[in-house]
Amino acid sequence: MSRIAQVIVDVPSRGTDRPFDYIIPESMQGWLEIGSRVGVPFGPRTLQGFVVGLSMESDTPAVKLKPIKELLDLTPPLSEDLVELSEWMSARYACHRITALQVMLPAALKGKAERYIRVTDRSEWAERGSNLQRDPDELVLFESADELTDMEAQIVAHIQKQQEVRMEHLTRKFASHADVIKQLLQRGVLSESRSIRDKVQKKTIRTVSLHLPEDEIRTIIEEFPAKARRQKEVLTFIADTGGEIPLKDIMTVLGVTAGTVKSLADKGYIVIRDMEVFRDPYKNHSFAPSQPFVLTDEQQMVYNAIVQRLDTRTEGEFLVHGITGSGKTEVYLQSIQRVIEQDRQAIMLVPEIALTPQMVERFKSRFGDHVAVMHSRLSSGERYDEWRKIREGQALVAIGARSAIFAPFANLGLIIMDEEHETSYKQEESPKYHARDVAVHRAHQHGAVVILGSATPSLESYHAARSQSSDEFNPALLEIHGRALGSELPEVHIVDMREELKEGNRSMFSRPLHQAIEDRLEKKQQIVLLLNRRGHSTFVMCRTCGYVAECPNCDISLTFHQRSNNLRCHYCGHAQPAPEICPECGSEHIRYFGTGTQRVEEELAKLFPGIRVVRMDVDTTTQKGSHEKLLNQFRDKQADLLLGTQMVAKGLDFPDVTLVGVIAADSALHLPDFRAAEKTFQLLTQVAGRAGRHHLPGEVIVQTYNPDHYSVVHASRHDYASFVREELKHRQVLSYPPYCRLALITFSHEKLPLLVRIAENYVQMVKDHSHKLGWLGSLERFSAEALDVLGPVASPIPRLKNRYRFQCMIKWRGDMDVARLAEHISEQLQDSVRDKDLQISIDVDPQVLM
Numbered sequence: 001m002s003r004i005a006q007v008i009v010d011v012p013s014r015g016t017d018r019p020f021d022y023i024i025p026e027s028m029q030g031w032l033e034i035g036s037r038v039g040v041p042f043g044p045r046t047l048q049g050f051v052v053g054l055s056m057e058s059d060t061p062a063v064k065l066k067p068i069k070e071l072l073d074l075t076p077p078l079s080e081d082l083v084e085l086s087e088w089m090s091a092r093y094a095c096h097r098i099t100a101l102q103v104m105l106p107a108a109l110k111g112k113a114e115r116y117i118r119v120t121d122r123s124e125w126a127e128r129g130s131n132l133q134r135d136p137d138e139l140v141l142f143e144s145a146d147e148l149t150d151m152e153a154q155i156v157a158h159i160q161k162q163q164e165v166r167m168e169h170l171t172r173k174f175a176s177h178a179d180v181i182k183q184l185l186q187r188g189v190l191s192e193s194r195s196i197r198d199k200v201q202k203k204t205i206r207t208v209s210l211h212l213p214e215d216e217i218r219t220i221i222e223e224f225p226a227k228a229r230r231q232k233e234v235l236t237f238i239a240d241t242g243g244e245i246p247l248k249d250i251m252t253v254l255g256v257t258a259g260t261v262k263s264l265a266d267k268g269y270i271v272i273r274d275m276e277v278f279r280d281p282y283k284n285h286s287f288a289p290s291q292p293f294v295l296t297d298e299q300q301m302v303y304n305a306i307v308q309r310l311d312t313r314t315e316g317e318f319l320v321h322g323i324t325g326s327g328k329t330e331v332y333l334q335s336i337q338r339v340i341e342q343d344r345q346a347i348m349l350v351p352e353i354a355l356t357p358q359m360v361e362r363f364k365s366r367f368g369d370h371v372a373v374m375h376s377r378l379s380s381g382e383r384y385d386e387w388r389k390i391r392e393g394q395a396l397v398a399i400g401a402r403s404a405i406f407a408p409f410a411n412l413g414l415i416i417m418d419e420e421h422e423t424s425y426k427q428e429e430s431p432k433y434h435a436r437d438v439a440v441h442r443a444h445q446h447g448a449v450v451i452l453g454s455a456t457p458s459l460e461s462y463h464a465a466r467s468q469s470s471d472e473f474n475p476a477l478l479e480i481h482g483r484a485l486g487s488e489l490p491e492v493h494i495v496d497m498r499e500e501l502k503e504g505n506r507s508m509f510s511r512p513l514h515q516a517i518e519d520r521l522e523k524k525q526q527i528v529l530l531l532n533r534r535g536h537s538t539f540v541m542c543r544t545c546g547y548v549a550e551c552p553n554c555d556i557s558l559t560f561h562q563r564s565n566n567l568r569c570h571y572c573g574h575a576q577p578a579p580e581i582c583p584e585c586g587s588e589h590i591r592y593f594g595t596g597t598q599r600v601e602e603e604l605a606k607l608f609p610g611i612r613v614v615r616m617d618v619d620t621t622t623q624k625g626s627h628e629k630l631l632n633q634f635r636d637k638q639a640d641l642l643l644g645t646q647m648v649a650k651g652l653d654f655p656d657v658t659l660v661g662v663i664a665a666d667s668a669l670h671l672p673d674f675r676a677a678e679k680t681f682q683l684l685t686q687v688a689g690r691a692g693r694h695h696l697p698g699e700v701i702v703q704t705y706n707p708d709h710y711s712v713v714h715a716s717r718h719d720y721a722s723f724v725r726e727e728l729k730h731r732q733v734l735s736y737p738p739y740c741r742l743a744l745i746t747f748s749h750e751k752l753p754l755l756v757r758i759a760e761n762y763v764q765m766v767k768d769h770s771h772k773l774g775w776l777g778s779l780e781r782f783s784a785e786a787l788d789v790l791g792p793v794a795s796p797i798p799r800l801k802n803r804y805r806f807q808c809m810i811k812w813r814g815d816m817d818v819a820r821l822a823e824h825i826s827e828q829l830q831d832s833v834r835d836k837d838l839q840i841s842i843d844v845d846p847q848v849l850m
Contacts, residue, residue: 005032005068009042012096020049021058027171028782030178031071035078037109039070039403048072048110050101052083070168074185074192076392077109079408081445088441092821094842095431103431104406108384115167119160120191121271129590136841147739148189151180158190167192203381204274207244208261211271214239220269230260235269236416244275281378282364290365292337293330293484302478306335309449310342310413317440318473319465320453323718324689328453328483329359332416335368335451338397340370342446344413348399349435351422352647356630359399359418367397374400377624394404402427402435405442412446420452420461421682426847429518434845436461440473450475455689456682456720458725463738483693490660490691490698492716494643496707508603508761513661513701517641521608525655525696526634527641530687531597531651531663540578544587549579555768555799562598562671572801577717598665600643649687655694660687665704665712670797673849674736677711681723686717735788735811737845743810744846745816745826746795748803748839758829758838759792759806765825766810796850809849819844 006019022040024032036051046069059064078101086100094102102110148156155174159165195644210217217239224232229685233254238245250261264270295303302320305434309316322328336346350359363371372386385597389395391408398407402425405415417425417436425435436452443450465477483489495510506510520527539557540549549558551569558567560578564588568575572745581588592599597617604611614634621627627647635654642648642657662684669680684702693696704712715724732739745762749755770787777821791808798805812818819842826840 002032002056004055004058004065005036005038005051006055007038007040007068008052008101008601009040009047009049009419010098010102011042011047012099014096014830017090017096017098019052022062022066023065024054025067025175027175027178028068028071030182031074031171031386032068033076035076035083037072037077038068038073041066042069046070048681050078050083050098052075052087058419071171072115073109074115074167077105077391079410081442082406082408084236084445085438085441089431089433089438091817092437092819093431093433093844094819097506100431100433103427103433103765104396104408106384106387107380117159117167117185117190117192118164119156121273145336149180152178152184152189155181155184158189203279203385204276206247207273207275208238208247208250208265209273210238210242210246211265211268214242217269230256231255231264234261235264237269247272279379279382279390280385281373281382282360285364287361287364289368290362292334292366293327295330295334296327296480296482296484298480298482299327299331299484302480303331303334305476305478306331306449306451307338310338311515313447314460315443315449317443317445317450317452317473318478319457319461319475320451320478320480320511321457321462321720322453322455322480323489324686325483325489326455326480327691328418328480329362330484332418332451332453333362335416336367336397339413340367342413344411345390345396345407345409346398346414346416347404347407347409347412347439348397349404349415349417349425349439350399350401351419351424352401357631358652363397363399363457368393370396372398372407372624374398374404376401376403377627379624394709405435405438412442412448414444414449414451416451416453418453419686421454421456421458421845424677426845428848430841432843432846434847437845439798456685459678459724459731460738462540462724463728469808485694487692487694489698489718490688492688492700492701492702492718494707494712494716495701495703497703497705504568506602507607508663509607510701510703513703514607515660516661516701517608517701520659521611521640523658524640525658526637526639526654527659527661528648528652528654528657528687528690529600529641529643529661530683531600531643531645531664531667540590540592542582542584542587543589543591545582545585547582547584553800553802554797556797559596560592562602571797594685597643597645604643606640611641612639613641613643614639616642616648621647629814646683648690650685652690653693654690656696657690658692658696658698660691660698660700662687662700662702662704665702666706666709669706669709669711671850674731674734675847677709677727677730680709681711681715681727683711684712685718685720688715688718725832740811741818742846743812743822744807744843744849745810745822746805746807746841748800748805748841748845749793749835749837750803752804754833754835754838755804755806756792758833759808760841762825762829763789763792763808765828766808766821769825786814787816787818 003024005022005024007022008019009016032051034051034054038049038051039046042051082104086104089095089100090097155177170181174181181190185192217235221232221236221239233252234256237250237254247258247261250256251258257712262272265272293637306318320328320331323419332348339346348359348363360373367741372389374383374386378386387408390398398404417439420436427433439450442448461475464473465475468474493512495512497510500510517527540560541547549567550556551558551572551574553572553574554569555570556571558569561568565578566575567578579590582590597615601613601615604613614630616630620630631652633639638655665684666680669676688700691700702712702716706712710726711723731737747755747759749764764788788811789808790811791804795807810818810822822842826842830838830840
């Protein structure tokens with residue numbers, strides 16, 4: 001057996017970003033596996049760590065090796081494929097290995113765990129067997145010590161004497177019999193419970209069940225004395241109901257106290273125990289079962305191509321380019337059904353929490369309790385239990401945002417990314433991974449299929465599918481050109497807001513949009529309005545001296561929020577009361593400029609008295625369940641108009657929405673981002689797709705000050721191909737993705753002169769190293785011109801949270817390990833500067849350049 005464990009300790013720093021060797025104690029032999037979570041001595045502290053390797057010998061001298069102090073889980077929380085994935089993520093995204101490992105786990109497992117072992121009773125073991133879908137007749141039930149070996153009986157007796165024993169105590173007392181304890185656990189004679197300190201505990205409820213056979217209980221009930229009438233009622237209720245009954249239910253239904261029930265337990269008639277239950281975030285929801293729809297010819301063609309790979313167990317990627325309303329979700333559902341029939345599992349990724357309620361309803365209706373939901377709006381306990389349902393094989397499908405890509409499935413067959421173009425699939429803090437790349441790598445590990453679906457695929461994915469030029473990502477392109485229900489794409493009208501101003505209309509609503517809203521209100525049809533901002537006004541300015549209220553910590557203007565009457569920074573969270581007079585000149589001419597969702601809501605109420613508006617933005621969706629509540633309100637026709645930011649632009653399907661209005665189509669068009677035109681096209685196309693999806697025709701009105709911009713024009717024509725052709729020309733001339741790859745290096749420090757010097761040194765070092773072609777290994781096949789460095793320059797937001805920010809960008813073509821180069825130079829600089837306040841962030845394949 002292995003004597004040495006390689007452990008990554010929970011210290012995210014450069015000096016500790018490697019495995020450390022530890023001796024495996026005898027008591028842990030047979031328990032420790034790759035992926036196990038352990039407590040290890042590290043200097044004067046005991047730290048959490050993850051086992052990433054096992055070996056017989058160590059290069060470290062034996063006298064320096066320390067033993068592992070504690071095993072934190074009986075079942076490793078990470079599988080070997082996830083441990084390997086963390087190594088790949090660390091290299092690709094220039095992040096610490098422990099950071100990649102931690103992102104794969106629910107928050108509940110990021111603390112230290114206390115484990116307890118107890119003897120399992122017959123009824124619980126039978127129930128667990130049925131949950132595992134095994135034949136109860138095949139289970140070996142241990143009712144007496146006669147059925148155990150001498151050592152097994154000794155261990156069971158020791159635990160029974162104390163009711164439950166800490167795992168650490170048990171393995172220490174029976175150090176040479178770890179294999180016996182493990183077998184008892186695997187056979188169900190013993191069971192484990194875990195209490196996670198300072199985090200989340202397993203949820204238990206107190207239950208009551210019969211302790212004697214039912215016929216014996218019936219005889220006892222008949223002979224019950226008259227003065228014990230309440231006890232007789234309780235015992236009769238338990239016998240009639242059968243099984244495990246929550247104590248709370250008995251007390252509520254019969255109106256008795258816990259003491260009445262306990263007296264029956266004291267007489268040996270019933271058993272009261274704590275039973276573990278999974279927290280279910282959807283326990284109060286009912287999902288009517290649904291059946292597969294008949295696929296259209298185009299849907300069937302896409303489905304056949306996917307199933308051919310699934311049936312032959314051949315890994316691969318597909319890019320499904322289907323217009324809005326083309327029925328991509330039904331293809332996903334039927335593909336997942338095929339995977340389940342093959343005894344494999346599937347992951348379904350969605351970009352926004354707002355999309356999750358509708359997607360969960362469709363999936364739960366089709367697959368019932370086999371679906372686990374993973375997203376940040378669940379409580380820590382709910383997320384932990386959903387994760388455990390996956391790990392323990394009770395769930396076959398996981399739905400969630402980007403972190404659901406780490407769902408601990410053992411036999412993945414399919415990974416689906418809906419709206420694959422969304423930038424929210426890229427994590428903006430370390431590890432700065434992109435879920436698409438992780439999905440492709442996990443699919444390679446499992447021999448699984450990846451489906452990327454979108455009406456507006458990212459240019460990188462679409463170009464890869466068209467050119468088939470990449471070694472690691474070559475999705476096959478599958479297209480759906482028609483809507484599933486046969487409806488036509490909505491007619492799109494572009495309104496030039498410059499002309500509206502010339503005609504004297506200073507309202508945020510153009511005349512065509514105003515008339516269209518009135519028309520839909522009369523017809524009792526529904527409307528979606530998109531504004532890509534939140535808050536009341538974009539900024540506050542004094543019209544006398546020109547003062548603009550800015551964040552004291554960041555170089556950006558503050559946004560006015562009317563409900564709280566304060567100014568707020570959307571980057572650092574700073575808030576202050578809205579001024580009534582100018583703090584610079586004392587003038588009372590304070591005005592609010594720009595348009596936010598709160599202000600649009602106010603204007604709607606003024607212009608259309610009685611209109612019922614549901615507003616969805618970050619401010620109205622902070623509470624748990626708020627997305628689902630607001631969307632249900634709109635779906636149930638309790639509102640006429642859904643007003644929101646990007647979260648209303650995609651994935652939502654409401655049959656009575658016939659009008660979509662876009663207030664400021666070009667709000668993001670002139671941001672310092674080479675993807676600005678692409679993001680504008682995608683947003684307009686996606687929100688336009690919310691209209692006329694069913695039997696009623698749809699109309700879209702787009703208000704813009706740039707009516708001739710190609711992204712707006714092509715979006716109004718639903719012409720993705722023409723937009724791609726024009727946008728790719730610009731990208732090729734300027735050498736931007738998909739014609740190269742990028743790494744964004746951001747420097748931050750409180751002292752500006754020092755920061756400028758460091759940024760300039762970094763860029764010069766990159767240029768120097770890029771000419772040393774042999775340093776990067778595979779780089780020797782390419783000329784130095786294949787790598788270019790832009791900058792350094794001040795970041796678009798030059799100061800955040802009182803720290804100045806500079807950045808540079810590395811462009812490269814070909815098979816270069818630029819992440820390793822960027823990390824190497826970063827380490828050299830930090831060693832030479834020796835300033836703990838200096839932060840250097842590396843973002844490989846960035847999606848946000850601000």
